[in-house]
Amino acid sequence: MTERNFPIGGPVLEVKNISLSFGGVKAITDTSFNVLEHEIRAIIGPNGAGKSSMLNCINGIYKPQVGSVTYKGEEVQKVTPNIMAQKGISRTFQNLALFKRMSVLDNILVGRKLHTTSNFMEVALQLPKAKREEKVNRDRCEEIVEFLEIDDIKNTPVGKLPYGLQKKVELGRALATDANLILLDEPMAGMNVEEKREMCRFILKVNDEIGTTMVLIEHDMGVVMDISDRVVVLDYGKVIGDGTPDEVRSNQRVIDAYLGVEH
Amino acid sequence: MKPIFMTYTRGDLINLAILLIVGVVVIPMTVSSGYWYTSILIPWLCLALATIGQQIIMGYTGQLALGAAGFMAAGAFACFNLILRVPGIPFVAALLISGLIAAAFGILFGLPSLRVRGIYLMVATLASQFFIIWMIDKFGWFKNYDSSGIITAQDIVIMGKPFTSPVEMYLVIVAVVTPMTLIAMNMARGSTGRNWMSVRDMDIAAESMGVSLLKTKLQAFAISSFYCGVAGALFAFTYLKSLEPVAFDIKLSFKVLFMVILGGLGTINGAFIGAAFILLFPVLLNYIGNNVFHGAIDATIISAIEQVVFGVLMIIFMIYEPLGMAKLWETIKIKIAGLFSKK
Numbered sequence: 001m002t003e004r005n006f007p008i009g010g011p012v013l014e015v016k017n018i019s020l021s022f023g024g025v026k027a028i029t030d031t032s033f034n035v036l037e038h039e040i041r042a043i044i045g046p047n048g049a050g051k052s053s054m055l056n057c058i059n060g061i062y063k064p065q066v067g068s069v070t071y072k073g074e075e076v077q078k079v080t081p082n083i084m085a086q087k088g089i090s091r092t093f094q095n096l097a098l099f100k101r102m103s104v105l106d107n108i109l110v111g112r113k114l115h116t117t118s119n120f121m122e123v124a125l126q127l128p129k130a131k132r133e134e135k136v137n138r139d140r141c142e143e144i145v146e147f148l149e150i151d152d153i154k155n156t157p158v159g160k161l162p163y164g165l166q167k168k169v170e171l172g173r174a175l176a177t178d179a180n181l182i183l184l185d186e187p188m189a190g191m192n193v194e195e196k197r198e199m200c201r202f203i204l205k206v207n208d209e210i211g212t213t214m215v216l217i218e219h220d221m222g223v224v225m226d227i228s229d230r231v232v233v234l235d236y237g238k239v240i241g242d243g244t245p246d247e248v249r250s251n252q253r254v255i256d257a258y259l260g261v262e263h
Numbered sequence: 264m265k266p267i268f269m270t271y272t273r274g275d276l277i278n279l280a281i282l283l284i285v286g287v288v289v290i291p292m293t294v295s296s297g298y299w300y301t302s303i304l305i306p307w308l309c310l311a312l313a314t315i316g317q318q319i320i321m322g323y324t325g326q327l328a329l330g331a332a333g334f335m336a337a338g339a340f341a342c343f344n345l346i347l348r349v350p351g352i353p354f355v356a357a358l359l360i361s362g363l364i365a366a367a368f369g370i371l372f373g374l375p376s377l378r379v380r381g382i383y384l385m386v387a388t389l390a391s392q393f394f395i396i397w398m399i400d401k402f403g404w405f406k407n408y409d410s411s412g413i414i415t416a417q418d419i420v421i422m423g424k425p426f427t428s429p430v431e432m433y434l435v436i437v438a439v440v441t442p443m444t445l446i447a448m449n450m451a452r453g454s455t456g457r458n459w460m461s462v463r464d465m466d467i468a469a470e471s472m473g474v475s476l477l478k479t480k481l482q483a484f485a486i487s488s489f490y491c492g493v494a495g496a497l498f499a500f501t502y503l504k505s506l507e508p509v510a511f512d513i514k515l516s517f518k519v520l521f522m523v524i525l526g527g528l529g530t531i532n533g534a535f536i537g538a539a540f541i542l543l544f545p546v547l548l549n550y551i552g553n554n555v556f557h558g559a560i561d562a563t564i565i566s567a568i569e570q571v572v573f574g575v576l577m578i579i580f581m582i583y584e585p586l587g588m589a590k591l592w593e594t595i596k597i598k599i600a601g602l603f604s605k606k
Contacts, residue, residue, distance in 0.1 A: 081470040082470050082471075099460060110474065113474050124446040
């Protein structure tokens with residue numbers, strides 16, 4: 001990665017001292033890390049380390065008891081999914097959260113919500129503004145469909161698609177928001193090698209062509225080490241390693257967490 | 264099937280033209296018996312409109328609301344009072360304002376949807392059904408202090424011309440229902456409908472895409488009860504020709520709910536199919552009872568059979584075809600098209 005269209009910039013997202021607990025169970029304890037502009041940042045860690053909880057805190061689905069999220073140098077006062085979407089953070093979900101009865105294209109079109117300003121009256125009466133906007137949004141979504149190579153299934157209800165394709169649709173929906181930062185929660189879980197390779201290609205291509213910053217959770221170490229610029233390792237809700245893939249790989253605490261250590 | 268106008272294909276537009284010609288030209292020219300208008304066409308279109316309303320909240324937005332008849336009553340009595348108390352108000356204006364008043368009730372009774380869902384929401388929305396009827400019964404003002412309990416609806420007068428014969432009233436209804444159906448389709452196929460459906464299918468993801476749950480749910484409740492309100496006013500003024508709160512009891516709410524389920528959740532044309540089936544099936548049963556069995560079967564048994572068949576159909580559709588008769592109709596159309604293309 002010598003020449004990048006979008007060279008890595010300063011910190012765009014900073015997570016400071018986040019602590020989250022559910023009743024007596026501590027999911028995350030005093031965790032801080034940052035994400036640089038245009039980078040691909042991976043969050044790894046054993047099961048139950050708090051990775052998904054971390055993403056849910058950034059995007060406002062969970063409300064951490066302590067800590068702050070700073071986006072583009074500004075501390076976000078009230079972190080809710082809606083506000084974060086408006087700020088330009090989109091996401092995918094670990095266990096797929098697609099609109100099952102809607103077609104692939106309609107799913108992706110929902111991602112254009114924040115680029116739609118016509119209200120229901122304008123849509124109901126098909127006023128020129130609503131029509132124009134719909135056309136622009138549809139064209140953009142057709143581009144995404146073509147980019148993800150899911151053109152042939154664009155009118156199929158998402159619920160009828162196999163898992164791998166659904167994951168692609170979810171990426172497509174996140175892309176349609178034109179977000180600056182996309183949180184990917186295990187985008188390659190349950191995929192075979194071929195599908196994983198394809199997904200990696202898309203992630204790298206988006207990052208390279210549009211400059212979207214990516215934060216991804218992944219279990220496959222090969223994939224993580226290949227595509228990410230920096231990795232943060234969580235274990236029992238705490239950061240135990242943070243750095244480039246090579247640094248993390250040689251970090252003794254990370255090795256212990258993954259391989260187990262003699263007590 | 265490339266859309267030529269928005270998301271409408273050439274086939275959709277041809278269908279619309281055919282339906283309009285049949286509805287506005289062929290039917291008034293060929294059907295002369297008042298029975299067809301007063302007992303079938305008029306209630307069918309009125310209830311189909313209410314079913315579209317229920318469809319929007321239940322089929323599209325996924326909120327299990329049960330209180331369509333309450334909003335219909337709100338619309339009907341609002342229309343009665345507007346015509347009674349506002350001198351010279353045009354009928355169409357009264358109809359639209361009635362819809363808006365029903366929509367206000369819709370927003371009010373839609374508020375619980377922000378907290379509860381599913382069967383609990385159904386119970387919460389039942390409040391609208393009982394509250395609105397109670398309010399109309401309790402305060403004499405709504406019924407213009409009429410003691411008999413049944414008030415005669417005023418005549419429909421548009422631009423000085425009274426529309427009182429069955430055909431005329433039918434045409435008024437067509438003139439209201441057609442644009443409202445098109446508007447509902449525009450919303451359902453456009454960004455508004457996508458917002459509704461995203462809330463229905465996965466609310467947390469919808470929120471993460473920037474869809475506001477609060478706004479979308481209340482908007483759907485408002486639009487849904489607007490449709491119910493207008494439908495209720497039309498129902499009272501053209502079909503019942505009277506206003507009595509009892510006509511808008513919970514049974515009517517259930518009827519509209521069944522129309523949605525049998526017609527197909529999340530389809531606009533399903534509203535018309537479902538309404539037609541529920542209205543026509545008892546007529547058909549009666550016809551069979553009278554003409555095939557020559558009255559040998561008691562009328563009470565026939566109405567019992569009706570209930571049994573509805574119940575069974577409801578279960579069958581819920582299990583095997585949640586998308587209802589509209590989906591069935593699509594499948595049949597595709598099969599027929601397949602037969603022809605093979606030859």
